[in-house]
Every structure is written in structure tokens, then in C-alpha cells.
Amino acid sequence: MSDSTLHIGTLASNNVNNIVNDTSKYDEYKEKVKELEKELQTRKDTFEKMTEPLVYVCDCYQKFNVVTGMPKSTFGDSFGYAMQKEISDYMQDFYAGKVSREDLDSYFEKCCTSMRTYRTGQHQTSGTNEADNTQIVSEMYEVFAKENARAAGQANYQEGKAWNEKYYSDGHSDWTYYNSDYYYQCNDTNAALRESVRKMTEKWELDGIDCDEIEANSSLTLDGGFDFNSIWNSDFRNQVGRSSLAKESTIPPENFKMFFKEQVTSFTEDNKFNGNLKITIGKNNYDLNVPFQTLRTGSEGEIRNVWDLMEDYYSDTKDNSKVKNFLRNMSVFTRWYSYETGINDRFGDYLR
Known part of the structure; x- marks a missing residue:
């Protein structure tokens, strides 16, 4: 009897006499169990109140101090x-x-x-x-x-x-x-x-x-x-759908900033328009037009490699190899290109 445990909520009424022989003390025991149940539940969060059984030692009505085991994830409740x-x-x-x-x-x-x-x-x-x-x-x-x-x-x-x-x-x-x-x-x-x-x-x-x-x-x-x-690719390739970094392991140059705006001019009669690319490398600033053409028959006019846009403005020397390598992996494109090619559904490294 002293080693028995009582699981609240699972004890059927017809088994009461198997746990407590002295029926005259049953009401007293029941009240003590209720008090202990209330005490324990106030220290548990809502998730645990719904899922965890309460365990007690019957002869002294104290919480049975056993280790139930770690959850699959400590961040799961x-x-x-x-x-x-x-x-x-x-x-x-x-x-x-x-x-x-x-x-x-x-x-x-x-x-x-x-x-x-x-x-x-x-x-x-x-x-x-x-x-x-x-x-x-x-x-x-x-x-x-x-x-x-x-x-x-x-x-x-x-x-x-x-x-x-x-x-x-x-x-x-x-x-x-x-x-x-x-x-x-x-x-x-x-x-x-x-x-x-x-x-x-x-x-x-x-x-x-x-x-x-x-x-x-x-x-x-x-x-x-x-x-x-x-994370950057998730933001601007998968969600915004207007830029992509082909190799995510590519190391950018220090003190580098790039801002791209898809459309800053109106469409011409042949569906051409310009985007804008602002690049800062160290103390040097570059402000470039990005020519696009929407043909609706193909996507070739809808994407631009950033190094192709920059190479006429930035010298290709050994000292600039990191800049060149990074910009070769960076592309900018229109939302239409993203929709047509499904590049926004590509995750990780993606070489078009």
C-alpha cells in the first residue's frame, strides 16, 4: 500500500476501496488530493495542464518526485x-x-x-x-x-x-x-x-x-x-522576387552596399524601361541604369548580372577579385522574370 500511486483523473470510483480501506477517511484524503492537485497545477503552464498526469504517493499524499524525461524539444511548449x-x-x-x-x-x-x-x-x-x-x-x-x-x-x-x-x-x-x-x-x-x-x-x-x-x-x-x-536570399529571391545570390557561400567585399529598384522610368513603346542600381564599394559610389525589356515571349530581357553592369565602371584587377567574384554571383531581375521562371521557388545555391 505504501508504494501505490494514484493517477488523478484515471481512478474509477469502483476501485476506491482498493486504495483506501478506511472509508471514513475517504473524504479527508480526497480533499488533500484536491489541494495537492491545485498546488501542482498552479506551477504548470497551460500546455502541461492539458497533457501531463499528476502523480502522488497515496500514503502520505505528497507529489511523487520522479523524473519523467526531457521533451523532444525544450522550445516546444x-x-x-x-x-x-x-x-x-x-x-x-x-x-x-x-x-x-x-x-x-x-x-x-x-x-x-x-x-x-x-x-x-x-x-x-x-x-x-x-x-x-x-x-x-x-x-x-x-x-x-x-x-x-x-x-x-x-x-x-x-x-x-x-x-x-x-x-x-x-x-x-x-x-x-x-x-x-x-x-x-x-x-x-x-x-x-x-x-x-x-x-x-x-x-x-x-x-x-x-x-x-x-x-x-x-x-x-x-x-x-x-x-x-x-537569409538574404530568402528575403529578396524567395519573397520579394527581384534579386538572387547564386552561391550563398560567396564572400562579399567589405564596406559594400547595393540598392536595386526595379522600375524608375515609364515603359517605352517597345516595352523597355530602366531600373536603378546604387552601389557603394569603400568610398566609391556608383549609380547605374538597369535596362529591362518586357517581351512576354521570353525572359532574356528581364534579368541582369550585376558584374556585367559594373565592369565598365570598375577596373578588373587582382586586387578587385573579391568584388568581381561576388558581383558575378549577384543578379537583379523583374518580378515578371521571377514569376515566369519560378526562381523565387528555388532555395539555396541556384545557378540559372
């Missing part, structure tokens, strides 16, 4: 959702310059500790299990690294939006923008997060965690991967 939203906001503040690199490192540790404390309180881990702690740190890195890339892409998008409003004073979405500063900041921050992981593994005495493997096997890839270029 309401606590995890709320933490990921908070991490997303924090990373956007980081790219806005409101958070320092040191603050980010401390925040990563704080989130790991909070997640372990919560999972321990839910009796999903003892708090000292190496595999469970490894899962916490690994999934924390996955979320932080993803939100890092998203925040870099969002900062780039907002800056491009400001350029569009500055030069064209419209709210149209027929533009794309690339600032290599965010590429390098995204890479540097990813490296800093990996260092935060290393510190946590040392503090919690865990084996090493392979961050490359985490990224390679992640399911958080619908909007690109964990790098700036794939």
Missing part, C-alpha cells in the same frame, strides 16, 4: 515559445546597438540556466544529467544562432527600406538591398555564440558540442540557414 520570442527581441536589440557582446554572452548563460531550472521544476530532468544538460545547451545554441541570422537580415531589410523611402519616397516593395556589414557582423556573432557554448560546456562539465552538426541537422531552415546570405 509555452515556456520555450516565450523564451525564443525573448531571444529574438534581444538579438534585434543587439543589432540595433543596444546590447554589447559581453551582455550577449551573459544572456546566453542566463537562458541556459533558466531552461535547466524550469525543466528541473517540471521533473523532466534532475538538473545534473549530462545528456539533458547537453540537450539544453545544444538547443539554446540552435535558437540563438538562428535568431542571430534573422536579426541580421531584419536589420539589413529595415536599412534598405529607409533607402527606398529616401530616394523614391514610396512604400513599394520593388527593391532589394545588401549591406556586407551585416554579413560580417552575423559571422562574428555566430563565432561569439560558439564561444558561449564552449564556456557553458566547461561550467557544466559537458563533452564538447558540435555547432556545425547542430546547424546541418536543424529544422529551422524554412527562411534560410544560419548565415546572412541564405
